[in-house]
Amino acid sequence: xxxxxxxxxxxxxxIAQKANVSIGTVDRVIHNRGEVSNATRDRIxxxxxxxxxxxxxxxxxxxxxxxxxxxxxxxxxxxxxxxWNKPMVGVRRAFQEIxxxxxxxxxxxxxxxxxxxxxxxxGKIIESNPEGVVLAPFFSRESxxxxxxxxxxxxxxxxxxxxxxxxxKLSYIGQNSFQSGTxxxxxxxxxxxxxxxxxxxxxxxxxxxxxxxxxxxKGFYEYFNTNLTSGxxxxxxxxxxxxxxxxxxxxxxxxxxxxxxxxxxxxxxSQVYYLARLIEETNISGIRVIGHDLINENINFxxxxxxxxxxxxxxxxxxxxxxxxxxxxxxxKKEVNNENYTSIDIITKENLDYYK
Amino acid sequence: xxxxxxxxxxxxxxIAQKANVSIGTVDRVIHNRGEVSNATRDRIxxxxxxxxxxxxxxxxxxxxxxxxxxxxxxxxxxxxxxxWNKPMVGVRRAFQEIxxxxxxxxxxxxxxxxxxxxxxxxGKIIESNPEGVVLAPFFSRESxxxxxxxxxxxxxxxxxxxxxxxxxKLSYIGQNSFQSGTxxxxxxxxxxxxxxxxxxxxxxxxxxxxxxxxxxxKGFYEYFNTNLTSGxxxxxxxxxxxxxxxxxxxxxxxxxxxxxxxxxxxxxxSQVYYLARLIEETNISGIRVIGHDLINENINFxxxxxxxxxxxxxxxxxxxxxxxxxxxxxxxKKEVNNENYTSIDIITKENLDYYK
DNA sequence: ACTTTTTCCGTGTTCGTACACGACAAAAAG
DNA sequence: CTTTTTGTCGTGTACGAACACGGAAAAAGT
Numbered sequence: 001x002x003x004x005x006x007x008x009x010x011x012x013x014x015i016a017q018k019a020n021v022s023i024g025t026v027d028r029v030i031h032n033r034g035e036v037s038n039a040t041r042d043r044i045x046x047x048x049x050x051x052x053x054x055x056x057x058x059x060x061x062x063x064x065x066x067x068x069x070x071x072x073x074x075x076x077x078x079x080x081x082x083x084w085n086k087p088m089v090g091v092r093r094a095f096q097e098i099x100x101x102x103x104x105x106x107x108x109x110x111x112x113x114x115x116x117x118x119x120x121x122x123g124k125i126i127e128s129n130p131e132g133v134v135l136a137p138f139f140s141r142e143s144x145x146x147x148x149x150x151x152x153x154x155x156x157x158x159x160x161x162x163x164x165x166x167x168x169k170l171s172y173i174g175q176n177s178f179q180s181g182t183x184x185x186x187x188x189x190x191x192x193x194x195x196x197x198x199x200x201x202x203x204x205x206x207x208x209x210x211x212x213x214x215x216x217x218k219g220f221y222e223y224f225n226t227n228l229t230s231g232x233x234x235x236x237x238x239x240x241x242x243x244x245x246x247x248x249x250x251x252x253x254x255x256x257x258x259x260x261x262x263x264x265x266x267x268x269x270s271q272v273y274y275l276a277r278l279i280e281e282t283n284i285s286g287i288r289v290i291g292h293d294l295i296n297e298n299i300n301f302x303x304x305x306x307x308x309x310x311x312x313x314x315x316x317x318x319x320x321x322x323x324x325x326x327x328x329x330x331x332x333k334k335e336v337n338n339e340n341y342t343s344i345d346i347i348t349k350e351n352l353d354y355y356k
Numbered sequence: 357x358x359x360x361x362x363x364x365x366x367x368x369x370x371i372a373q374k375a376n377v378s379i380g381t382v383d384r385v386i387h388n389r390g391e392v393s394n395a396t397r398d399r400i401x402x403x404x405x406x407x408x409x410x411x412x413x414x415x416x417x418x419x420x421x422x423x424x425x426x427x428x429x430x431x432x433x434x435x436x437x438x439x440w441n442k443p444m445v446g447v448r449r450a451f452q453e454i455x456x457x458x459x460x461x462x463x464x465x466x467x468x469x470x471x472x473x474x475x476x477x478x479g480k481i482i483e484s485n486p487e488g489v490v491l492a493p494f495f496s497r498e499s500x501x502x503x504x505x506x507x508x509x510x511x512x513x514x515x516x517x518x519x520x521x522x523x524x525k526l527s528y529i530g531q532n533s534f535q536s537g538t539x540x541x542x543x544x545x546x547x548x549x550x551x552x553x554x555x556x557x558x559x560x561x562x563x564x565x566x567x568x569x570x571x572x573x574k575g576f577y578e579y580f581n582t583n584l585t586s587g588x589x590x591x592x593x594x595x596x597x598x599x600x601x602x603x604x605x606x607x608x609x610x611x612x613x614x615x616x617x618x619x620x621x622x623x624x625x626s627q628v629y630y631l632a633r634l635i636e637e638t639n640i641s642g643i644r645v646i647g648h649d650l651i652n653e654n655i656n657f658x659x660x661x662x663x664x665x666x667x668x669x670x671x672x673x674x675x676x677x678x679x680x681x682x683x684x685x686x687x688x689k690k691e692v693n694n695e696n697y698t699s700i701d702i703i704t705k706e707n708l709d710y711y712k
Numbered sequence: 713a714c715t716t717t718t719t720c721c722g723t724g725t726t727c728g729t730a731c732a733c734g735a736c737a738a739a740a741a742g
Numbered sequence: 743c744t745t746t747t748t749g750t751c752g753t754g755t756a757c758g759a760a761c762a763c764g765g766a767a768a769a770a771g772t
Contacts, residue, residue, distance in 0.1 A: 022752050024731095031730070040750090057456060058414035059728030062757050066730090100413060176710065183706040190644070190664070191546040223706075288546070308546070344707040350539040350579075351700040354532065380722050380761095387760070396720090415758030418727045422760090 015051060019044045030055065057332070067102040070326050071125040073118070073135040073146075074160070076109040081296045083270055083315060087160060090319030091134075098327050105323065106130070115139045122146040126153070132326035133157040137164050156329060160322045162211060163339075171325045173340045175313035177212040180344045181219025181268075184290050187309050187346065188264040189223065189233065191288040196263035197234040199255065203243050203271040213268045216292075220266060236262065243274035253282060267291040272310075276301035294347060294355060302349055310347045312355065317342055371407060375400045386411065413457075413688070423458040426682050427481040429474070429491040429502075430516070432465040437652045439626055439671060443516060446675030447490075454683050461679065462486065471495045478502040482509075488682035489513040493520050512685060516678045518567060519695075527681045529696045531669035533568040536700045537575025537624075540646050543665050543702065544620040545579065545589065547644040552619035553590040555611065559599050559627040569624045572648075576622060592618065599630035609638060623647040628666075632657035650703060650711060658705055666703045668711065673698055 016026045021040055029044045030053075072091065077084040088107070095105050106128065108121035118139050125133060126149055133150055137143035137159055147167055150157050156170040163172040188198055200220060202213060217237070224235060238255055240248045252275065256262055265287060267275055272291025279287065280301075290309040291298060301307040321340060328334040347355055372382045377396055385400045386409075428447065433440040444463070451461050462484065464477035474495050481489060482505055489506055493499035493515055503523055506513050512526040519528040544554055556576060558569060573593070580591060594611055596604045608631065612618055621643055623631055628647025635643065636657075646665040647654060657663040677696060684690040703711055 024752050025750080027730070028751085056418075056728050058418050059757090060730075062412075062414050062418060062759095063728075063730040065757080179706060179710070183704060186704055186706050193549065341710050343701070343710040345699070346702040346704075346707070348539060348542055348702075350535060350542050351702070354535070354697050354699040377721080381720085383759070383761090384721085412758050415727090416760075418729095419758075419760040421727080 015044065015047055015053065018047050061101050061331075064102075067104060068131040068327075068330055069104040069106060069128065070132045070134065070323065071128060071130040072105065072107045073121055073125060073133065074107070074109060075112045075136060075138055078112075083293055083295060086315035087319030087322075090316035090321070091323055093316070094320045094323035094327070098323070098331075101327070101331055103327065103331070110138070112138065115142050118142045119145075122149075126150075129153070130155065132170075132330055134160055134322040134326065136161045138162065140164065156326065158322045158325050160318055169338070170329055171322075171336050171338055171340055173318050173322045173325065174342065175212070175318075175344065176341045177215035178219035178222070180292075180311050180313065181216035181221075182223045183219075183344055183346070184216070184266050184309075184311055185220045185223030186227075188266055188288060188290055189227065191308065192233070192263035195232050195261070197236060197259055197261045198264040198266065199259075199262050200235060200237045201252070201265055201267045201275060202237070202239045203267065203269055203274060204239050204241060216268045220268075234261075240274075243271060249278055252278060256284065256287075262287065264288040265290070269293075270295055270298065272307055273297035273301055276304075276306045279306055280304070299352065302347070302352060305349060308348065312345045312347050314342045314345065371400065371403055371409065374403050417457050417687075420458075423460060424487040424683075424686055425460040425462060425484065426488045426490065426679060427484060427486040428461065428463045429477055429481060429489065430463070430465060431468045431492060431494055434468075439649055439651060442671035443675030443678075446672035446677070447679055449672070450676045450679035450683070454679070454687075457683070457687055459683065459687070466494070468494065471498050474498045475501075478505075482506075485509070486511065488526075488686055490516055490678040490682065492517045494518065496520065512682065514678045514681050516674055525694070526685055527678075527692050527694055527696060529674050529677045529681065530698065531568070531674075531700065532697045533571035534575035534578070536648075536667050536669065537572035537577075538579045539575075539700055539702070540572070540622050540665075540667055541576045541579030542583075544622055544644060544646055545583065547664065548589070548619035551588055551617070553592060553615055553617045554620040554622065555615075555618050556591060556593045557608070557621055557623045557631060558593070558595045559623065559625055559630060560595050560597060572624045576624075590617075596630075599627060605634055608634060612640065612643075618643065620644040621646070625649075626651055626654065628663055629653035629657055632660075632662045635662055636660070655708065658703070658708060661705065664704065668701045668703050670698045670701065 013023055016023045019026065019040065021044065025040060026044055029041050030048070074087065075084050077088070091105065091107070095103070106125075108125055110118040110121050119142055122142070122145075126146075133155055135143065135146070135157060137147075143164060144167075147157055147164070147169075151168060158170050159167075159172045159174070161174050163169075163174060192198065200217060202217070204213070221235065224233060236255070236259065238251065240251065242248050263286065265275060267290070270291065270293035272289065275289065275291075276298075279289070288309075289307045290311065291307055292311050292313075293315075294310060294312045298307060298310055302310055321342070325336050325340070329336050345355065372379045375382065375396070377400065381396060382400055385397050386404070430443065431440050433444075447461065447463070451459070462481075464481055466474040466477050475498055478498070478501075482502075489511055491499065491502070491513060493503075499520060500523075503513055503520070503525075507524060514526050515523075515528045515530070517530050519525075519530060548554065556573060558573070560566070560569070577591065580589060592611065592615065594607065596607060598604050619642065621631060623646070626647065626649035628645065631645065631647075632654075635645070645663045646667065647663055648667050648669075649671075650666060650668045654663060654666055658666055677698070681692050681696070685692050701711065
């Protein structure tokens with residue numbers, strides 16, 4: 001018997017001795033590697049339980065040649081500044097932290113305008129047979145097909161940005177759009193004088209995950225329905241199909257002209273900068289504006305004071321957490337939260353700098 | 357020569373071959389372990405640079421018996437619910453993540469009312485000769501002494517909560533109190549009608565790091581000085597020495613009675629719950645209240661709608677980041693930010709749940 | 713020139729775990 | 743009863759780096 005190697009295995013050896021088996025048997029049980037009779041397995045498991053044996057993660061990954069590959073399926077960012085770049089930043093940060101544990105990440109992008117690209121990329125992911133998947137279930141029918149395939153292969157998947165209920169997901173990482181709408185309502189309610197009206201503006205062209213917009217609007221109305229003291233305020237809803245079209249822009253300015261008591265505007269998605277541009281050009285003043293998402297165009301108008309509040313849902317953190325969740329589940333074998341709502345941040349000119 | 361071991365060292369062997377030296381020499385250079393002539397050291401360093409050799413952190417910590425001990429010097433929490441418990445939560449989380457790298461954390465607490473306890477604990481820390489220190493420089497003279505001792509021993513230190521300029525600190529993790537005051541001002545400015553007055557309330561008894569309070573007030577006034585459109589609002593400042601004293605409470609109610617146009621109150625520290633209690637008891641309504649810190653007492657009043665906004669600076673994250681910063685500097689040998697301001701969060705009843 | 717000291721370098725063992733290989737016995741097939 | 747298959751188990755080596763030990767070469771001392 002080699003004395004030296006036995007020293008290295010002291011911990012396992014302890015267990016082996018107590019169970020009256022060999023070291024090899026013990027680590028077969030520990031790593032679930034079969035080739036052990038049920039009786040000895042049970043005996044060993046009980047002893048391990050008593051000792052509270054904690055395997056050393058570093059030695060483990062060092063010795064193991066196992067690698068994990070995670071696949072991402074996300075919408076393609078429309079421009080270098082647009083929303084979907086943000087989660088990617090978080091993904092990269094997570095990757096930096098965990099790549100040493102033998103983790104690879106493959107990013108697959110689909111076009112938000114074309115469900116076929118979603119299917120194509122989903123197919124590629126299935127083919128590559130990853131250990132875990134992160135996806136934004138943008139197209140719900142296609143997503144259902146994809147996850148049923150994943151379920152068949154016992155590949156865990158994490159939803160990001162949008163959720164699908166009752167889907168055996170490992171986790172959902174994202175926002176609570178309804179609450180974010182309620183919050184926007186409160187802020188506007190506080191920021192405009194009594195008896196003024198509020199305009200709810202949908203820029204709906206680029207159907208950037210419509211469900212969120214609907215939820216935000218619902219939350220917004222919910223606030224004014226339940227807070228009776230604010231009941232005097234009138235709400236007006238306006239849908240703008242193409243914010244670049246002059247006719248559409250006129251729609252807005254007309255609305256404002258015919259309703260001079262409108263003192264607050266709520267834009268349900270990240271495209272508040274279209275409105276801000278219009279306000280800047282037409283020199284309208286005295287209107288509080290609230291929108292979503294910390295993207296560069298919006299930041300500029302926030303600094304200028306044309307947009308008063310931005311509500312933001314930490315997209316970088318969503319990307320980061322999605323990856324880390326898979327990691328914790330697969331590598332660390334920790335319990336993970338089935339639902340993980342990111343915080344709903346209120347950003348103004350004053351605290352902007354601290355959300356980099 | 358043992359063939360097998362040579363295989364294990366392939367990467368370093370590559371370098372050794374190119375530099376025409378032995379494997380041992382290379383790892384001496386890599387780990388700065390001396391016993392290498394300057395000429396060969398330089399040659400090897402150049403080659404390492406070209407190869408972009410990245411040491412494997414896991415193998416490294418596994419083989420190394422080196423352990424790091426970090427010492428913390430923080431104010432003792434006054435109650436189980438009070439502010440200074442929060443950073444501790446973050447510290448524990450950080451510890452969970454990095455303890456496997458051989459890191460110990462020793463927590464030293466001092467009494468906020470007694471600078472001597474600060475000195476005693478600081479002495480103990482010096483004696484224990486840790487690899488890194490996190491401290492809240494609550495007492496500035498005593499802190500200066502302490503850090504000069506640390507500097508002598510080349511022990512890096514991270515400030516948390518408060519900063520000391522020009523102190524050769526490794527990093528500062530904390531809030532920007534001035535900006536947080538500005539932000540509070542904006543929110544109140546938006547939330548009260550024009551021509552109303554605003555009351556700034558200091559609960560100054562427990563001198564919980566006075567400097568922050570001063571900075572917040574400065575920021576608050578700064579906002580109203582620069583935003584001329586809001587110039588019509590009158591600001592009143594009131595200092596309350598003992599919020600439990602009835603005379604002091606009357607001071608507040610008197611102030612509100614004699615100035616019925618006060619429609620907003622800003623409490624500069626976490627003790628807004630004293631005011632909220634008073635408001636609740638006396639059934640005053642129609643006043644917007646803004647305070648600091650997400651502690652349980654405040655949360656209750658936020659939910660009840662008596663406090664409208666809480667401004668919060670993520671104390672858990674401050675604790676977490678302080679530890680991680682030391683870790684990154686000492687173990688990962690990464691560059692760390694010299695100043696790290698945590699985000700200034702606005703919390704209302706509506707988004708409270710997402711800041712757990 | 714010879715000994716002693718210093719400087720430099722090569723190699724083997726080690727950290728805690730994973731896994732391949734092969735030994736051996738029992739069961740199944742011939 | 744022999745041969746093959748299956749089911750268990752023990753041990754040795756590897757993962758990538760850290761570090762001790764001791765030997766060779768160079769420098770210093772006599």
